Every structure is written in C-alpha cells, then in structure tokens.
Amino acid sequence: MKRTLKLFLSAVVTILLLSIPAFAEMYKTTITTSNSNTGITLEIKEQKLIISGTVENEDVAYFLITADKNYLVGVAPEVKFIAEIDLSEIQNSQINLALSLGKDLTKPFTSIFFGNDIILVKNEEQWSFVLNDRIFDNNTLWQKGYINPKDHLGTNHSSAVKLVTSSVVENVETDYEKARAIHKWVSDNIYYDNDYATNKTEKTSLTPNEVLTSRVTVCEGYANLTVAMLNCAGIPAVLVKGYALGVGAPYNWDIVPENPKPNHAWVEAYVDGKWITLDTTWDSQNTYENGKKTHGENISYRYFDLTDEMLSVDHMITYRPNLFGLDGISAWAEEEVILAVEEKLVLKEHTKTLKDSITRKEFCDLVVNFVSVKLNKSTDEILKDRELEINPTFFKDTADYNILVANALGIVFGKENNMFDPEGLITRQEAALMLMRVSKVLGVEKPNAEEFVFSDANTFPEWSRDAIAFVSASISRQGMKVMGGVEDNKFNPTGYYTKEQSILTIHRLFNTY
Numbered sequence: 001m002k003r004t005l006k007l008f009l010s011a012v013v014t015i016l017l018l019s020i021p022a023f024a025e026m027y028k029t030t031i032t033t034s035n036s037n038t039g040i041t042l043e044i045k046e047q048k049l050i051i052s053g054t055v056e057n058e059d060v061a062y063f064l065i066t067a068d069k070n071y072l073v074g075v076a077p078e079v080k081f082i083a084e085i086d087l088s089e090i091q092n093s094q095i096n097l098a099l100s101l102g103k104d105l106t107k108p109f110t111s112i113f114f115g116n117d118i119i120l121v122k123n124e125e126q127w128s129f130v131l132n133d134r135i136f137d138n139n140t141l142w143q144k145g146y147i148n149p150k151d152h153l154g155t156n157h158s159s160a161v162k163l164v165t166s167s168v169v170e171n172v173e174t175d176y177e178k179a180r181a182i183h184k185w186v187s188d189n190i191y192y193d194n195d196y197a198t199n200k201t202e203k204t205s206l207t208p209n210e211v212l213t214s215r216v217t218v219c220e221g222y223a224n225l226t227v228a229m230l231n232c233a234g235i236p237a238v239l240v241k242g243y244a245l246g247v248g249a250p251y252n253w254d255i256v257p258e259n260p261k262p263n264h265a266w267v268e269a270y271v272d273g274k275w276i277t278l279d280t281t282w283d284s285q286n287t288y289e290n291g292k293k294t295h296g297e298n299i300s301y302r303y304f305d306l307t308d309e310m311l312s313v314d315h316m317i318t319y320r321p322n323l324f325g326l327d328g329i330s331a332w333a334e335e336e337v338i339l340a341v342e343e344k345l346v347l348k349e350h351t352k353t354l355k356d357s358i359t360r361k362e363f364c365d366l367v368v369n370f371v372s373v374k375l376n377k378s379t380d381e382i383l384k385d386r387e388l389e390i391n392p393t394f395f396k397d398t399a400d401y402n403i404l405v406a407n408a409l410g411i412v413f414g415k416e417n418n419m420f421d422p423e424g425l426i427t428r429q430e431a432a433l434m435l436m437r438v439s440k441v442l443g444v445e446k447p448n449a450e451e452f453v454f455s456d457a458n459t460f461p462e463w464s465r466d467a468i469a470f471v472s473a474s475i476s477r478q479g480m481k482v483m484g485g486v487e488d489n490k491f492n493p494t495g496y497y498t499k500e501q502s503i504l505t506i507h508r509l510f511n512t513y
Helices: 133-144 159-168 175-189 208-214 219-232 308-314 331-342 360-375 379-385 401-408 428-441 462-472 499-510
Strands: 025-028 030-032 040-045 048-053 062-066 070-074 081-086 094-102 109-123 126-132 191-193 237-244 264-271 274-278 287-289 292-294 315-319
Touching: 030 308, 040 126, 062 081, 070 081, 109 308, 126 133, 126 308, 133 308, 133 315, 159 175, 159 208, 159 219, 175 219, 175 264, 175 274, 208 219, 219 237, 219 264, 308 315, 331 499, 360 379, 360 401, 360 428, 360 499, 379 401, 428 462, 428 499
Parallel strands: 191 287
Antiparallel strands: 025 126, 030 040, 040 048, 048 081, 062 070, 062 094, 094 109, 109 126, 237 264, 237 315, 264 274, 287 292
C-alpha cells in the first residue's frame, strides 16, 4: 500500500473543523518524527508551535506548513530550519496540521504529513498534540515482543542483490548509516506499481531478485528487497505487517476496526543493539502507472528510524515475528532469558507462558539442548562419540527422544517401576540432580565455589543433598549461582520450578564451565 498526496500552494487550504477525536487520547507537547538527524521536531512551547529539523534532499527549497493558513519556510539541504506559529491568535479549538515539501512554487508540493496525521487540540487555553492511545499501545506491545537478531540474518540472496548492496554501502562505516543508505537507495530506485494496486494487471514483482530486476513492486516487494539488502550488509532485519491509513483505506483511526486485516508491509532492522523502523514504500515518491515509470520529487526520508509516536500516527502493527511478549515473562527474568535465547539455549516451544511451572519432559528438552549447544554437536553425534545408544523401551510411559537421550547419557533414570512421568512438574531438588549429572557429562566433577548452607538443609532427602550443594556452589562468570535459594535462605527442595527459572539456570550453567 502506498499513500501520496500532491498539494498545490495556490489552493485555498483551511483547517478542518472537526470535533475532538473520539478515540482514547494521549497528549504530548513534543513529537519527533524520527530518531535520525534528519527528523522533524514539533514542540508546543507556551502559545507557540515550533517546528524544526533538517532535510537532506537537494531538490527541496521550501517547507509548507498548513494550519489555520499556509506558512512557507525556505530550507536548505543539511541546514536546520526553525519555524514558529503563534497559536494564541487561532480561534478554533483544533488544528489538523499538514506539512509539505517542494522546490518550485508553481508546481505541486509533496505532503509528508497529511491533515489528519497530526492533530493539535486546545483545552483550557493549553495546546497539545493528541495521539490515538489504542494504536500507540498496540504498537508498543508488539514491539516489546523479543526477536532474536541471529534468527533474521539471512544469507541466501542472489549475487545481484549482494552486488547492489555492496555498491550502496561501500565506504559506509556504521550499521546505522548502512541501513540509512539502503533505505534511501530503495526509496529512490524502486517504483510503486499502481497498475497492480488498482487491479489493472494481475502480477507484480515481489521477491528481492524480481524487484531488483524490474524495479517495480508494491509494499511487500519494497520490504522484501529492503530486508535482503540489509541482510547482505550484515544487518538483521524482519518484515512487519500491519494496517496503514491512506489510499484505499480510511484516513482516521476512529473508523478502523479493532483487528483489521493487514494492508501494508514495512521493515525493522537491528542496529546499535535495538530494532529501528523503516518504511521504504512510503518514502518512495516513484510510481509505475499505465506502463510508465515516473520518478518522484521532494523525497524527505521521513520514514527512516521512525519514533513510536510517528509510527502510530498512520501504522498499526498486526504481525511481527515475536518470540514472546512481556506478558509471558517476569521483568526480573527478561534480560537473562533473552541472552539465553540469543545463545540458542531455548527451544521456541518453551518461550510461551514462561511463568508456568515446567514439566519433567520440558526440563529434559532444555538439558539435552544445552549439552548439544555446549558441545556444538548434534545429539546423535554425542551418543556416537561416547558409544552410547538409546533404549526405546527403558520407560514404560514415554518414548520421547530427548528423554531417552538424557537417559542414555546418565542424566535421568525416572521414578519407580521404570516410569518417567513426562507431564509431571519437576521439583527444585529433581532439577538440581539433573543439573549436577549434566555437568558431570561435560566433565565437571566439582563446583567452582564454596558450598552454600541453606536454612532448610535438614529437610533435604539424602539423594538430593550432593546435587543441591553442587548447583548452589556453581557460580557463573557473571557471579550468579546456577541455582540459588528462595526467601529466608531456604532452597525449598519440593517446590516446583518455573520455565523462566529453568532457562536462567541453564544459561548460568552455560556460563559457568
């Protein structure tokens, strides 16, 4: 989906006299469009609207601000501009702000903010920007969901894509500037297929190689090529889908349903330790219509490294390849669980409902995967190296592969009568025993610190004493016990272990020996 609008300076433009928005509101006195150095900042200070920023397109000469009337500001590339509007003289209680760029006063300007994008309201003589709380909260929740960068650094791209990327990022030093260079190149060189978007044709280019060859596509193709080029530059990237306001869709979030079907695609790139948002489709002014390519003018690159506020003005995320969200993990565990995910210590099926108690089978899965990652070998290779074989009939109630591997390695032997109870919840003392045994499988016979004495040590069964002593005296390189205690210096041997606690334990053991 693509949204563009040409605005003639000679047109009579007035503010839209609308009622105060019906959506849940969040008010701000400052909005910045982008985290990049070419972002535009809008600030309400006392009774003035101050608009400042930098544009980088050499074809741009004027910045047109439409509020109660038109305000024309001369701008030069790479030079900061500042414009002020006196809000005290405006009688209306709402302003729908529009901003446009252009060079020739006799030709149409290109809008970068539409009249419904940025709304100012006056309440008790105080002006503020109003944003749709529903969209902002929706996007923020999606963005908090963790994505492992290592899972999104694809390398299987064509030589043509690699060659173009190499040329685009040549002599560019930082990943951030590489991402910006790729964003600009795609926006400048790819054309939006209006023929396909309006059903004049049945097909368009979508794969990175197709888009690079034809230079014609729609939003999904823009995003696919952008992701591929970012990957070729060594930058993890993902395609994000959502609902966008604009052509072929409402211009107002009030009439968009709670769960709309996606009509747009854009990109997130992982640079400088965080995910940034970029939309090459909406920054591209190029069009392909009736078989003819028309190169756009007045490109502002507004949609590179969007702030959360500006993303929520016209983009609503409906799909992002999250691994898990904050609702499934405790705040105290989040950082360490994410590190465990990055180190491939966590299986995807264990990244949901992380506050729930873990089953004996699930803990076995974690332990066997840990051994495989630690030794950098498949389980089959590990068994072969040690001349071990699994016994598929050892347990009466399960033939699960990972449980049988753990049994062959001497990590688990089950309960009475050759029962394993795979769906039963694992206790803390049972987890400690498995962790001591897995350490010995890796050749670690002794812990690396002094034994910790728990206040409830007299309740430990004889079979678990050595294991509890082992895990509590095993200290990671970060200074954390593989398994510590609970309140009042107790170990609580019969208490259940949660998934997030189990993941932290595995991560700490991984970083201990």
